[in-house]
Structure formats: structure tokens, C-alpha cells
Amino acid sequence: MNFDKSCPVPIPPLLNDPEIELYTDEPVFDPDIHLSMTEPDFIVLRDGFQHVPKAPQLCQPVAANGDSQLAYTGPFRLLSDEGYRVLRMILEREMAHRQCDDRHPAMIRLSGYRSKWIQDFNRCPRILEHLSNLTGDIRLLPTTLQSSYSHVNIGYAGGPNIDSYHCDSVPYVLILLACDMTNTVGGELQLIERDPKDALNLIEQYKGQVPNEYIRTIDYLGQNSCVFMQGSRIVHRVKGIHSCTEPRITVVNSYMSTNPFAAESTRYDTFRHEKPAALEYTLHKTWRANAKILDLAVGGHGWPTNDQVIERLSMAIDELSQCRDILTNTTSDKIGYYDEKKQKMAYYDTPAVALKDTEN
Numbered sequence: 332m333n334f335d336k337s338c339p340v341p342i343p344p345l346l347n348d349p350e351i352e353l354y355t356d357e358p359v360f361d362p363d364i365h366l367s368m369t370e371p372d373f374i375v376l377r378d379g380f381q382h383v384p385k386a387p388q389l390c391q392p393v394a395a396n397g398d399s400q401l402a403y404t405g406p407f408r409l410l411s412d413e414g415y416r417v418l419r420m421i422l423e424r425e426m427a428h429r430q431c432d433d434r435h436p437a438m439i440r441l442s443g444y445r446s447k448w449i450q451d452f453n454r455c456p457r458i459l460e461h462l463s464n465l466t467g468d469i470r471l472l473p474t475t476l477q478s479s480y481s482h483v484n485i486g487y488a489g490g491p492n493i494d495s496y497h498c499d500s501v502p503y504v505l506i507l508l509a510c511d512m513t514n515t516v517g518g519e520l521q522l523i524e525r526d527p528k529d530a531l532n533l534i535e536q537y538k539g540q541v542p543n544e545y546i547r548t549i550d551y552l553g554q555n556s557c558v559f560m561q562g563s564r565i566v567h568r569v570k571g572i573h574s575c576t577e578p579r580i581t582v583v584n585s586y587m588s589t590n591p592f593a594a595e596s597t598r599y600d601t602f603r604h605e606k607p608a609a610l611e612y613t614l615h616k617t618w619r620a621n622a623k624i625l626d627l628a629v630g631g632h633g634w635p636t637n638d639q640v641i642e643r644l645s646m647a648i649d650e651l652s653q654c655r656d657i658l659t660n661t662t663s664d665k666i667g668y669y670d671e672k673k674q675k676m677a678y679y680d681t682p683a684v685a686l687k688d689t690e691n
Contacts, residue, residue: 345477359451403565406552462505475618495568517571
């Protein structure tokens with residue numbers, strides 16, 4: 332019994348941390364004002380990483396595991412000039428919340444708890460529809476991990492890689508360039524066009540210095556342009572900056588399939604040191620469990636047999652049991668990243684720390 336795409340799937344709820352106040356001096360997100368969406372000239376498929384001129388249309392419905400053909404897109408625009416101006420205004424204020432960890436020399440998290448504009452930007456139905464069309468066959472929702480709404484990566488001249496080789500801990504990501512890189516040397520987003528296991532083997536074989544013949548460098552259209560990719564299925568990194576006239580800033584929005592039977596690509600371990608992580612991940616697994624039963628109840632299926640009802644109930648129980656086991660460290664969903672200094676895979680063993688204003 333395949334997932335019925337016409338089944339109404341609830342959008343994950345917004346959380347309110349009583350210790351974090353929403354900004355009150357920002358405009359209301361208005362898609363008529365803040366969006367000016369364009370199409371990429373091409374997309375790249377996971378099968379052989381072949382380039383095609385537009386999103387593929389499948390002759391068969393989505394597979395039960397919810398896989399998409401999409402690897403990544405060419406660059407395109409999402410925000411209007413005014414939307415980009417508002418985003419930059421919010422980012423300037425968010426710089427007070429910069430932090431770093433062993434993987435990221437500078438980043439910003441939890442913007443989705445401080446900004447209503449950021450919340451609406453990540454949850455905008457028009458954007459969801461636009462990005463869904465780019466997958467060719469997958470309907471998308473914002474990630475259940477609100478702390479990952481508009482995650483920000485920041486790179487400064489002379490620093491290490493802005494991000495290490497890794498696969499994302501959320502299924503799909505939209506990466507928006509929020510700076511002018513005209514005079515920047517370095518800072519390239521690079522992908523390895525291989526199955527993740529093969530890509531990691533290459534990284535280990537060459538001790539992080541993978542030859543250019545295996546690497547695809549992603550070009551943007553300049554500031555306020557973006558690319559969309561199935562980041563959980565592609566190993567990628569962002570190189571360090573040799574010189575620049577302003578910091579390299581990217582804003583990363585995260586998405587997932589409405590199909591609760593899609594292979595699980597949302598990870599707890601990557602974010603486990605953050606205060607919201609346990610509740611957000613529990614809501615995620617609860618969402619998957621609920622959506623699996625909801626599909627049986629209101630999808631376009633015939634009346635289910637007792638065995639089918641029990642099967643869905645078992646699926647829901649499995650989701651919640653896995654959540655409990657991960658939260659209690661009985662099992663783990665860690666995927667880690669490649670630490671070029673140590674020349675081996677590393678994991679998120681220590682929490683992020685705040686960056687001081689003098690630290691670039």
C-alpha cells in the first residue's frame with residue numbers, strides 16, 4: 332500500500348521558547364513583496380549525476396521509500412530585492428548570536444525562535460510549492476527542527492574551511508548566498524558526485540585532499556541567489572577563504588518530504604547539544620508516526636484490513652521506540668563529518684560556544 336500523495340499531511344507545529352522573545356521591529360513576511368522566484372536553468376539527477384534542463388516528471392508514482400531523483404539544482408532566485416534587504420537586516424542583528432563548534436568556525440542557530448519573518452520564510456506555501464516542483468515528484472514541508480530554520484554559515488578570510496565534508500542531517504536544503512562574493516578568493520561550495528559511501532572512501536583515501544576531477548564546484552548567480560539540493564544524499568563542503576571584502580554568508584533552509592514513509596534522513600545526534608533538540612526530534616518522530624496512520628485513515632485507499640491497521644500501528648510504535656532509544660543513548664543516528672585536521676571522521680562530542688565580537 333503506497334503513500335497517497337493526496338492525503339492531507341499536517342505541517343509541523345511552531346514552538347515557543349519562553350526564554351526567547353520574537354523581534355518586534357521587523358516587517359511581516361509578505362510573499363507578494365518579498366518573493367521573486369525564478370527557475371534554475373538545469374537540475375542534476377542522482378542517477379549518474381546527469382544534467383537535465385528541467386525537473387523530471389516520473390511516469391510512476393513516488394516509491395514507497397519516498398526517494399527523489401533530485402541531486403541538486405542550478406542557481407536561481409527566490410527572494411525579491413526587498414525580501415533580500417529584510418533578510419540582510421535580520422542577519423545583521425543575528426550576528427550577536429554567532430557561535431562555533433569543531434565543524435563550523437562561525438554559524439548562527441535558533442533564528443527560527445527569534446524572528447517571525449524567518450519562521451514565515453521557511454514555512455511559506457509558495458516556496459514549498461516552488462521547491463516541490465524542482466524535485467519533480469516530492470511534496471515538501473519545512474523541517475520539524477525549528478532550530479534549523481535559516482541556519483547561517485559565516486566565513487572570514489584566513490580561516491579554516493567554512494564547513495567540512497559531510498552529508499546533511501536533514502533531507503533537503505535550500506542554500507541562499509547572502510553576501511557579495513565578487514572580490515572573494517575561496518569559499519566555494521563543492522560536491523562529490525558519488526554515492527555517499529564512495530565519496531567518503533575517496534575523502535579517506537586522499538586524506539581530505541580529493542582531486543579536482545572528483546569535485547563539482549557550485550556556482551551562484553551572485554548575492555541573493557540560491558541552489559537547492561538533497562543534501563542528505565550528497566557529500567559536500569565549503570572551502571576556506573583566502574581573501575574577501577566582506578564575510579561569506581549563506582542562509583540554509585531545511586525541508587522534508589510529506590511522505591512519512593521516506594527513508595529517515597533527519598538526525599538527532601548532530602543537534603543533541605542544543606536545548607530544543609530533544610523536543611524537536613520527538614515532535615519529528617511523532618509527526619512521522621501520526622502521518623503514517625493518517626494516510627491509512629484518510630488516504631485514497633480501500634477500507635483497511637485488520638492486518639493493515641496493525642501494520643501501520645506497528646510502524647508508528649517503531650518510530651516512537653526509535654526516538655526513545657536515541658534520546659536515551661540506547662542507539663545512535665550519528666553520521667558525523669570529516670575532520671581534515673585529524674584526517675578522520677569526527678562527531679559532535681562537544682557543544683557549540685558563543686563567539687565574541689572580536690572573533691572573526
